[in-house]
Amino acid sequence: MTPREITIALTGNPNSGKSTVFNNLTGVRQHVGNWPGVTVEKKEGFCTFQGRRIRVVDLPGVYSLTAYSLDEVIARDFVINGNPDVVVDVVDASNLERNLYLTIQLLEMKAKLVVALNMMDIADSRDYHIDIPALSVLLGAPIVPLVAARNQGTQQLLEVVMKVYNGDIQVGGVNIQYGHDVEVEIEKLEKMISDKALAEAYSPRWLAVKLLEDDREIVEKVKQA
């Protein structure tokens, strides 16, 4: 029996080099289609690593995971409902601050995340020194430095992905505190949501935050529950 296929979801900001990472991972074994029901392009590809067939799904490039744009909804839905085994978030190392906004939202969703720290060459040339071990500890997620443009780090990325998949590396994630006043409201809502069926698919805390953020999709889901 051949082992089960592994699915990786590839996320990242626009211009983070996500497409290059995708090409490095899959080579020519890719096909382009549309996401169901919409005209947004869906790219999928395959590769084989350590004897395992890996499906790589390239999600739309987004800055955030609110429900404002179609791209954001697609990316988020796939992370939650597409059941990817591992999510690889491509982060532009030369633009760390802006890129991390997406990263921490993925971690708040408890995604099994690997951060692909891309464009390390550009960061180096600008004299940026990133303390990668510290960043990894503080994010609670593994980090793999890459220079995708020169196809450097792809093997290491796949190795770490496999380790996360196998449970050799645990993704702890972040615990963001929203400040006393907001936390009080979160706690209130969390208690109300916790006995709903919805709370089995999503964490109550995450739902409470999304409700406060006025996330259209989650508000609809709660209304229908």
Add this chain to the structure above:
Amino acid sequence: MDSAGIIRSRDESQEHLKRVHGDDAETLIADARYAFISGLIKEVLDKPAIAKATASDKIDNIILNRWLGIPIFLAILFGVFQFTFTVSEPLVDLIDRGLSWLSAQTAGVSPAWLSSLLSDGIIGGVGAVLSFIPIIFLLYVALSILEDTGYLARAAFVMDRVMHKIGLHGRSFVSMILGFGCTVPAVMSCRTIENPQDRLVTIMVTPLMSCGARLPVYALLSAAFFPVFQGVVVFSMYGIGIILAVLLAWFFRKRLVAGESGHFVMELPPYRVPTIPGVAEHVWERGWSFISRAGVIIFCAVMIIWSLDYFNVLEPIGRAIAPVFAPTGFGQWQPAVALVFGVLAKETVVGAFGTLFAGAEGVGGFGNVLGSQLGWTPLIAFAFMVMILLYIPCVASLGIIKKETGSWKWTLFTLGYTLVLGWIVATLIYQVGSLFL
């Protein structure tokens, strides 16, 4: 709860946050994420200075500066006390005069015990505590403004470096700073510290941070014994509290609860202009618990003190305990009684003195009586203030420590070590001070 109920409750939460912060919940949540990222970036990214720094960056460059950060924090703290005492002085005087007038009205009431109950017990005891309300409210105003501007988060960030050296993290200092308001919510806030050892140590040292309830005691004694240096003396109490909390945290982390320390990102929220409704709500939240406590616990405590005193049993009790405190300089029966009742709530110390020395020089002015009747010197007053700062956290704090640690052992340990620490430091101050003064 049905779906419509959840959405309604969500709407209420959003409206509430909008009213308090002037920003919608979505913005506040996004800000918290950016605050997290800013703090993260400060720890992991070292990049060459660029020309186009934002205003917030420029302020941070000064406030978070390696050498200036702590002096700026101390200067701001000092400013807070100067502001609190200067602005509240006329208000305290006004309440004082009102209470003295009220006290005079009750002097003629008969029978005599009722007159004594009203003037010594209620007005003298409870009134003495209430007369310090303006000070406490102004302190809360200052703390709320510092919190809402985003400065308190910076203070914790600055202290992060020091905290790392003692095996803790800046997140612990966030809880300790909350202790300036009240120990109970400060201990509860330790829940955000994930590492169990870090959390336990933070819970145990948080009571050493000087809370609002200790302020009436400082205000009373510093006004009587240090009229010129009131701000400096009160500030020194907070300083002693911080230093001892940090030293003991280091000691506990090393000797009692060893283990790997946790990792956190210290959030750096954007600077904001505080809104009036926001500050008002935070002040009210903190201030109301003080007033309602004065209404219940302090009223009951003062009633007990008054009746024990009326039937002449208080003095023997005080005399039995007093010798223990002889080395501290305040080994008289009245302060011994005040310390016992101070465990209920620290402001009760003022209420106890108010009842015991009622009628002397106005309600708030009886601090001077401690000098004339007990022979207290400024040195003894200072040692007593330190004792109030350090000894046994109040009953409510012990209750929350038990609840949060789930352990009688650590709760009783906190009770014991604070009592011993208070006694030792007060004794040292008095004995060493006596050699020089």
